[in-house]
Amino acid sequence: MFEEEPEPEFEIFSALLFNSLKAITFMFFISFAMINAPADEGKVDPKAEMMITVTWPDDNPDDVDTYVEDPAGNIVWYNQREGGLMNLERDDRGMFKDVILLDGKEISNPLNQESVAFRGLQDGEYVVNVVHYIANGTGTLPVTVKVEQLNPTVKVVFYKTLEMKGTGDEQTAVRFTLAGQDVVNVISTPKSLVELTRSAGGKGGGTNRQGAPGGAVDAATGQVIPE
Numbered sequence: 001m002f003e004e005e006p007e008p009e010f011e012i013f014s015a016l017l018f019n020s021l022k023a024i025t026f027m028f029f030i031s032f033a034m035i036n037a038p039a040d041e042g043k044v045d046p047k048a049e050m051m052i053t054v055t056w057p058d059d060n061p062d063d064v065d066t067y068v069e070d071p072a073g074n075i076v077w078y079n080q081r082e083g084g085l086m087n088l089e090r091d092d093r094g095m096f097k098d099v100i101l102l103d104g105k106e107i108s109n110p111l112n113q114e115s116v117a118f119r120g121l122q123d124g125e126y127v128v129n130v131v132h133y134i135a136n137g138t139g140t141l142p143v144t145v146k147v148e149q150l151n152p153t154v155k156v157v158f159y160k161t162l163e164m165k166g167t168g169d170e171q172t173a174v175r176f177t178l179a180g181q182d183v184v185n186v187i188s189t190p191k192s193l194v195e196l197t198r199s200a201g202g203k204g205g206g207t208n209r210q211g212a213p214g215g216a217v218d219a220a221t222g223q224v225i226p227e
């Protein structure tokens with residue numbers, strides 16, 4: 001009987017072909033992963049209903065943090081960027097990490113801005129706080145807080161510049177109540193959100209900036225308080 005042996009050349013060729021296919025498939029998946037990765041960075045939800053923007057002077061090295069509490073008690077801050085329908089788009093740390101490499105040259109980004117976007121509106125009271133997390137100079141730091149409704153048209157519902165008094169200073173910029181599309185009861189009675197995020201069992205626990213296990217953080221020093 002004839003048992004036809006495949007040509008050795010053919011075997012080598014098919015092995016090569018198979019390996020090439022594997023490599024192409026692998027590269028295809030890698031390129032897809034690379035396309036998807038940077039898309040997440042700094043994205044702004046085009047369907048945002050409201051936007052809170054906190055800015056301080058360009059090139060200022062101070063670290064200012066934004067805290068927003070929704071009617072359900074969710075708090076967004078640098079350690080808990082998503083909560084309820086809110087999303088902290090970016091934690092700006094003054095000059096820290098604001099340097100990018102371009103053609104081997106360091107280019108610094110002067111912008112100091114944090115923003116919180118609301119994907120939807122919920123009836124009840126929201127609290128917007130600003131924390132002077134790290135002050136590098138003496139004197140006060142002007143920090144501007146803007147609250148805008150984006151739909152159906154852009155409407156500024158609050159705009160004010162606070163004078164932050166130094167490391168650890170937490171100020172309530174505004175508290176407002178949503179009733180449908182209406183913004184009512186705009187007040188600035190102080191309410192500490194730092195305390196709520198740091199207290200035992202409070203929302204927003206987890207890890208601190210250094211990535212160490214969670215624990216209370218002293219707002220005045222930025223140091224983790226041993227439990």
Ligand SMILES: [Ca+2]
Pocket residue numbers: 063064065066078091092093094114133
């Ligand atoms: Ca910050």
Ligand SMILES: [Ca+2]
Pocket residue numbers: 092093094095096098109110111112113
């Ligand atoms: Ca900055």
